[in-house]
Amino acid sequence: MSTADRHSPARSATPAREPVAVRPGRDAPPEPLLEAEHLVVYFPVKAGLLIDRTVAHVHAVDDVSFQLREGETMGIVGESGCGKTTLVRTLIRLLEPTAGTIRFRGRDISHADRRELRAVRRQMQMVCGQRQRIGVARALAVQPSLILLDEPVSALDVSIQAQVINLLDDLQEGFGLSYVFVAHDLSVVRHVSDRIAVMYLGKLVEISPGEELYLKPIHPYTQALLAAIPIPDPNENRVRPRPVVKGEPPLTEYANGHLAACHHPRNVTLEDIASAQRSKLSPRTAGDELPGISQVAQGKADASGARGAGSDR
Numbered sequence: 001m002s003t004a005d006r007h008s009p010a011r012s013a014t015p016a017r018e019p020v021a022v023r024p025g026r027d028a029p030p031e032p033l034l035e036a037e038h039l040v041v042y043f044p045v046k047a048g049l050l051i052d053r054t055v056a057h058v059h060a061v062d063d064v065s066f067q068l069r070e071g072e073t074m075g076i077v078g079e080s081g082c083g084k085t086t087l088v089r090t091l092i093r094l095l096e097p098t099a100g101t102i103r104f105r106g107r108d109i110s111h112a113d114r115r116e117l118r119a120v121r122r123q124m125q126m127v128c129g130q131r132q133r134i135g136v137a138r139a140l141a142v143q144p145s146l147i148l149l150d151e152p153v154s155a156l157d158v159s160i161q162a163q164v165i166n167l168l169d170d171l172q173e174g175f176g177l178s179y180v181f182v183a184h185d186l187s188v189v190r191h192v193s194d195r196i197a198v199m200y201l202g203k204l205v206e207i208s209p210g211e212e213l214y215l216k217p218i219h220p221y222t223q224a225l226l227a228a229i230p231i232p233d234p235n236e237n238r239v240r241p242r243p244v245v246k247g248e249p250p251l252t253e254y255a256n257g258h259l260a261a262c263h264h265p266r267n268v269t270l271e272d273i274a275s276a277q278r279s280k281l282s283p284r285t286a287g288d289e290l291p292g293i294s295q296v297a298q299g300k301a302d303a304s305g306a307r308g309a310g311s312d313r
């Protein structure tokens, strides 16, 4: 983050930082600090008067794969309910994944026990809620290498936002920290993120180096998110084009001819969901080796009922 950005995190013309450099052919690519591979988190939807029955699953995180490098800041954006909080809570294993793998410094922590998790959480901290500066100070007390920040500045006015973002930036420089930075909108993450992941209905639909996403958004949902960022000039704001999300993946067929773009498939049976034509988008990160959508993971999750999903630790 440059000095020029420090007082206007919400909107400035200064480009975001360069991504962490890897010299192909000379350096072996550094092992990612944190890695999610085909991560799936389903929450059971219960119904029934006397006995709770699982009638469906909320696909809160749906086959998410990405890698976070040492010293990198990854922004995660997307509208309310798209699964951002569920994703970060699962990454730090406050939630158990339904399927998929989480690796921290190369070690599989997807099903780590309490003792292992204690060690991991000394290096990986999560900060959420209103009092962000206090939260960050507390998180730093254990000298972590990664901090997951869930909406760190969303509730703050612009000048306080700038202070918190400056603080995070200084800490990153001083301690070589990595961040996962969750926000509703793209304007906030622009100046802090090396890369930005756009989440939509539980899936990552686009991952891009920070500034590239603003210059060349590819997915229609990213284009719609960008169009939602207000422009200070009201005249320009009024006349600019606002793309609406069309095509895939907004609509999912839950039953014959019954389409819905929602996260809460109420009144829909498990069979309906099993037959749903879900989006086959496979997010790719520049430089990352990511396999495609795992049918196996999805099959396991559907068959598992409430197994593990949503169990807070």
Ligand SMILES: Nc1ncnc2c1ncn2[C@@H]1O[C@H](COP(=O)(O)OP(=O)(O)OP(=O)(O)O)[C@@H](O)[C@H]1O
Pocket: 043, 044, 058, 059, 060, 078, 079, 080, 081, 082, 083, 084, 085, 086, 087, 184, 263, 264, 310
């Ligand atoms: N414990 C739970 N049980 C059932 N459903 C849940 C649970 N937690 C989250 N969900 C559902 O999972 C989906 C993703 O929720 P999540 O809180 O991760 O979204 P979010 O992107 O963080 O939203 P926001 O921007 O509002 O914070 C939502 O549909 C939400 O209602």
Ligand SMILES: [Mg+2]
Pocket: 084, 085, 086, 150
């Ligand atoms: Mg959230």
